[in-house]
Amino acid sequence: MHGIFLCAHCEFSSEIADVLEDHRKVSHPGLCGRKLCKKCRVLYQGDELEEHERLCSGEKQNWICPICQKEFKFLSVMKAHARGGEKKFRCDWPNCGKAFCHTDNLKVHYRRHTDEKPYKCDKCASSYRQKSGLKYHLEKAHD
Template sequence: RSDPYNFKTGKKNLKTAKTSSRKRAQKTKSNTCHQCGKSFIHKQSLKAHMRIHTGEKPFTCPQCGKRFGHKGNLMNHMRIHTGEKPFTCQQCGKSFGHKGNLMNHMRIHTGEKPFTCQQCGKHFTQKWNFIKHMRIHTGEKPFTCDQCGKSFAHKETLNSHMKNHSGENSYVCQQCGKSLSHKISFKTHMRVHTGEKPYACSQCGKSFGYKQSLDSHMRIHTGEKPFTCQQCGKSFSRKGDLKLHMVVHTGEKPFTCDRCGKSFGRKVNLNQHVKMHFWRDLVLEF
């Protein structure tokens, strides 16, 4: 095989270099996926890639029977059974079964938050937490109860809800009879009756019974508006305000007057309308 570099003259053999380059291009072209156009240097790499399109999974876990399209994925999976954790954090000594998990963990030490919400500017260390956060803006609720049809944004919330159907709720409020599945949920619920407000605003001193209420209140001071209308781009500091705003686009009028049957998109408009009936009745009495 002729070398594209001539050591005697110290110059490149352009003819040989062009031939080598042409051969590499021809080889790469022959290893091109006809479905997505992706090219590979080695035929074996193309063969492995084609399993993405065919769905073929020739590698089977001998312990649980789970199948994989690539040998490397099977080897990574086997660590679940063997308990092997070859990737260790040099700062705290914590070990992981996958390199990706170690890389995610390292952000705790570096403070890196590469996932940024384009709607409210909030930053996240983990991609999964970013995906869950986005459901605040999109209103997506992918986890549905198969017994009552109620949907939830997070799997944990669904799991907690399912205990209402299974009868696992072990904490019963003696004042109102409500059943709860977790001690912390029961403790939080009791504030409805005790009036306890342990969460205080550091800026104005106003207190709240729930952390979510304090978080919502803090947006008054920060000006943050994380709830954005997907149709017109208008943003709101509270989810309830976005819900009320959506009536403008949907034309929905859920608030109906008991006296005349007239419907309104907002409760405040219904209240004003009811006052009109009150004053009319007052005038007629005189």
């Protein structure tokens, strides 16, 4: 890997990724366990790096559940599925009670109750609950 690798926490830089990694371990021990994506030079925690590198490289290979062979786009979703899809984030809206594996999914779900649509089109009056809805709208309505 060629180029300059910059430390995200101080002024240190190196032309060698491994030297930056050694610097980080010595100078910033609180970040132990994080690993550097050598392509975009961002630090990731644990399994996040493996998933990020797959997406960063443009690789489209899915993650396969070792139990039932079902395919998943994201490692984190496959792991939740393999754990039995523990839905520990429950909606407390009256008469709802839906549950989700991830807190982000619960946040998006709450928007159905409140009708919050934080993603607003800057070209018209349309707004959406999810960023993906706005992205789809922009591609279809304004391209």
